[in-house]
Structure formats: structure tokens, C-alpha cells
């Protein structure tokens with residue numbers, strides 16, 4: 001042994017000296033026993049003796065007694081376990097610093113396995129999060145893409161409470177950091193952006209980075225929620241915070257003493273939450289009469305739990321990112337910092353083109369098209385529209401050997417018509433073997449696809465009329481849609497939060513597509529009078545007043561309660577109006593799409 005090692009204080013003495021602290025602080029007994037047993041400091045009988053002891057402090061006393069009986073090596077290994085598995089023995093890390101503990105070289109060679117429920121839970125969460133976030137799932141079940149093959153940075157601008165710009169965020173690590181915090185007392189990192197600008201994908205990327213330990217944060221737990229799920233719970237259904245976290249996210253295995261939940265309650269700053277799509281909450285709740293939940297043990301309505309989390313009544317100090325469509329304003333008091341997503345810059349768009357098109361020749365052809373049409377290029381700054389445009393380009397190239405879009409002046413309506421054409425073309429009979437590419441015939445594609453298109457349009461309109469973005473298998477069948485129609489790509493199943501064996505639920509691949517199809521349904525229906533076609537215009541003008549979402553009830557004095565429905569619903573109606581205007585433009589009606597049925 002060298003000089004330095006000789007000078008070490010004996011661990012046996014340390015355990016005697018600090019016995020009281022150890023007895024009162026040590027948790028995760030099983031992990032200690034597992035490692036002492038695996039390294040033969042304990043035999044099976046020692047483990048049984050400890051396990052037969054009734055209370056936790058007594059179990060610790062027994063372990064200390066046994067390791068001290070076994071001598072210095074056993075005591076040193078005992079301290080080494082605490083040092084090595086710092087997550088599980090977080091309360092004793094200051095103690096190790098205080099005694100200036102450094103493991104000896106011999107100890108460093110010893111194998112310690114983390115069987116602590118908290119650490120296992122962290123691992124399980126990371127594993128599940130990685131599995132769930134590695135692919136971009138959103139569009140067309142046919143082509144799932146790896147997140148890392150398609151994710152492109154977008155412009156993120158910071159704002160203060162007076163909506164003055166504080167500059168731009170350069171990396172996702174800054175999102176959780178201190179940059180741009182204008183209210184340290186606030187709880188929420190508020191991320192806003194227009195439809196399709198990439199809010200959900202941003203969260204997905206963040207979750208994926210965390211799962212791979214590539215996000216700079218000391219958070220060891222990560223819970224992701226879509227706000228929409230809070231509308232799925234029945235109003236009378238009461239759930240606990242524990243169930244919300246574990247049942248609808250990730251369940252802790254082998255945790256008989258509830259250590260994971262206790263840890264979360266004690267160290268909320270180690271937890272990140274993401275709540276996606278606050279605008280999608282569809283509850284009509286009586287804002288003034290919803291009681292706050294302040295105890296983590298109490299059961300409550302899921303929405304109450306959400307709001308209590310958001311305003312820090314529960315798990316205060318946890319990191320919370322909330323995304324919403326532009327236009328939903330929260331009170332500054334609950335906001336810590338505000339980020340507005342702006343979509344792709346011209347450079348981001350170039351990168352995105354590279355990721356979308358592998359061949360340089362194709363990249364050049366697409367860039368030429370975009371350069372020739374500033375309007376189209378502007379649309380492509382929104383990632384969703386970029387995705388649709390590039391999907392259409394690829395489709396045109398595969399089927400017709402061209403990258404030319406049909407119109408010189410492209411509108412949003414064109415983009416969605418094109419997307420529908422792409423989906424419907426899956427119904428078309430394959431080109432004859434002699435023809436390399438089929439000849440383009442838009443009206444033929446729409447004629448062949450009219451039945452399913454009308455079915456999806458009806459389904460979209462019905463959903464919008466009742467303010468719902470979800471549809472059941474029954475509603476789908478009632479609209480005359482078959483299993484084959486489902487494969488076209490308009491709808492996708494939602495599996496999340498489906499803990500029960502409830503029948504499958506579906507949603508349109510994007511809410512904007514639902515708005516488009518709803519407008520389509522209004523135009524298609526020959527029975528509809530002029531007045532009913534325009535009904536959403538009237539709806540929107542009636543709902544003009546600024547509206548507030550339920551967070552008002554945790555900040556009661558800040559926001560005036562207003563009409564029942566959230567303004568988000570209004571926004572979808574406004575999209576429908578926009579598409580309706582687009583579809584009613586005479587050129588469309590005459591030239592391209594409707595000639596097959598008008």
C-alpha cells in the first residue's frame with residue numbers, strides 16, 4: 001500500500017462515527033443487499049436476517065452490524081456502493097463529500113450493479129422514450145422515417161412578457177436552460193407556433209436526446225403528455241398523480257416501497273414534463289368552480305391535475321414545457337420563459353431538402369422549382385407544408401417522371417389537394433408494364449377516389465362540428481369507409497393512453513388536413529344550401545372575443561373566464577373557411593378537380 005492509502009481513515013470507524021446519519025438516511029436497502037451478496041461479503045443467511053427485520057432503520061442497523069463484523073473490506077465496499085450508485089443514495093452524497101471519500105484502487109475494480117428501483121425506473125423510462133421517439137410517426141403509415149434522418153433545426157425566438165424579442169435559441173439545450181427566463185417564479189417554458197411549424201417534433205427531438213443522455217440536464221425523469229389525452233378522460237373519472245405519471249407513461253417495476261414516487265415528490269427539480277398541444281384541450285369546464293389540487297395523494301379530475309402541475313401546486317420546481325398554437329395566451333405569472341417557433345430559415349430548408357432527396361440531381365430540380373416560386377418557398381418555411389410539397393414532388397417523380405407542380409401560383413389549398421391526390425393515387429391501377437411512367441391524370445385519380453374521399457370528408461366535417469379530433473371505428477364505418485380506405489393514409493390510429501382494451505381510436509394525420517377535408521365535405525354536398533356552406537364563417541365571427549383555456553382557474557384573478565369552447569376550435573374553423581374559399585375559387589372548380597363530379 002502507498003503512503004496515501006495508509007493515511008486513509010478506516011471505513012469501519014467511519015460507519016461507527018456516522019451511524020446515526022446512516023440509519024436515518026439510508027434507503028434502497030435491497031440494492032445494498034444485492035451487491036454485498038454478489039460480492040460475497042454477505043451470504044444468503046445474512047440477507048434473510050436483514051429482510052426479516054421489520055423497519056427500514058432497523059434493517060440499516062442490522063446491515064451495519066453485519067458489515068462491521070465482517071471487517072474493513074466489507075465496510076469499505078459498503079461505502080463504495082453508496083458512492084458508486086449516487087442516484088439511489090443521493091441523500092448521502094453530501095456526506096461522502098464531507099468525509100472526502102475517494103475509493104481505493106482495489107475498490108475501483110469491484111463490480112457494483114445498480115438494482116435500485118429509482119435507477120431501474122430511469123433506465124426503463126429512457127429505454128421506452130428512445131423506442132417511442134426514434135421515428136417520425138405522423139404521416140402516412142406507409143413511410144415512417146427515422147427522426148435523425150429527417151429532423152432539421154428550426155428558428156426559435158425568445159420573448160419577454162411584453163412580447164419583445166430577446167434573441168434566438170441556438171440549440172435545444174438552451175430550451176431548458178436559463179436563457180430568456182423573464183420570470184424565475186414562473187413554472188412553464190411556453191412554446192408557441194403556428195399549425196405544422198414543428199412543435200410536436202421539437203418535443204420529440206428533445207425527448208429523444210434525453211433518452212440517449214445527449215440533453216444537457218440533470219433531470220433523471222421525463223414524462224411526456226399530449227394535452228389532448230386530458231380531454232379523453234371522463235369528467236367524473238378521478239385519478240391520482242401517481243396513476244397519471246405511471247399508468248399513462250411508464251410503470252415502475254419492483255418498487256414495493258413506492259420509492260420512485262417518493263423520490264419524485266422529494267426532488268421535483270429532477271423531473272421534466274412536456275405537455276404538447278395545450279390548444280387541443282376540448283373541455284368545457286366551469287372555470288370558477290374547479291378546486292385546485294394541492295396534495296399529491298388526492299385523486300382528482302385529470303384536468304385539475306394538469307393545471308395544478310402547470311401552475312406549480314403539484315411538483316413545484318419540475319421543468320415543464322408546454323406547447324400551443326399561436327394565439328393562446330397564458331398569464332405571464334405562470335410563464336418562466338416564452339419561445340416562438342418560426343419554422344425553417346432558408347438555410348434550414350436547404351438542409352431539409354438534402355435530407356429529403358438523396359440524389360443531387362433531384363435536390364437541384366426541387367431547388368429550382370422553389371426558387372422560381374417565392375410563394376411556394378414561403379409556404380415551405382412551415383415544416384408541415386414542406387413535407388407535403390416534397391412528398392408531392394416525390395410522388396410526381398415516381399409516377400410521372402417530373403418534379404413540376406401543376407400550378408405556377410401555389411396556395412395552401414393546392415398543397416392539400418395535392419396531398420389528397422398523392423393518397424388517392426394508391427387506388428390507381430398500376431401503369432402498364434410497357435409504360436415506364438403513367439401519364440398524369442388528376443381528374444381520373446379524383447374520380448376513382450371520390451367515394452373514399454367523400455367518406456373521409458364527411459368524417460372530418462362531423463368531427464369538426466362537434467369539436468372533436470378523434471373518431472371511433474364505428475364513426476369511420478358509418479361514413480362508408482373500409483379497411484382498404486384506411487390504408488390510404490388520411491387517418492392514423494392513436495394507441496397512446498390506451499391502457500384498457502378500449503376499441504381503437506383514430507385521428508387525421510394532421511388537424512389541418514381535417515379542416516381541409518371538412519371544407520371539401522361542404523363543397524361536395526349537393527344538398528347543402530349556400531348558407532350552410534358558409535356556417536363556419538358565422539361561427540368564427542361570433543367567437544371573435546379572445547378566449548382563455550382552463551389555466552385561468554389556477555390564476556383566477558388574471559384571466560376573465562369567457563365562452564365555453566377554446567379558441568383552438570375556432571382556429572380549425574378558420575382553417576376550414578380558408579380552404580372553403582380556396583376550393584370555391586372558380587379556376588379549381590372548372591379546370592382541375594371537380595370536372596369529374598360537378
Ligand SMILES: Nc1ncnc2c1ncn2[C@@H]1O[C@H](COP(=O)(O)OP(=O)(O)OP(=O)(O)O)[C@@H](O)[C@H]1O
Pocket residue numbers: 136138139150151152153154193194195196197198199200201202277324325383384385387510511512
Ligand atoms: N424540425 C423538423 N424537422 C423535420 N421535419 C419537421 C420538423 N418539424 C416538423 N416537421 C414535419 O412537419 C410535420 C408537422 O410537425 P408537428 O406535428 O411537429 O407540427 P405542430 O407545430 O405540432 O402542429 P400542430 O400545431 O398542428 O399540432 C411533422 O410530422 C414533420 O413531418
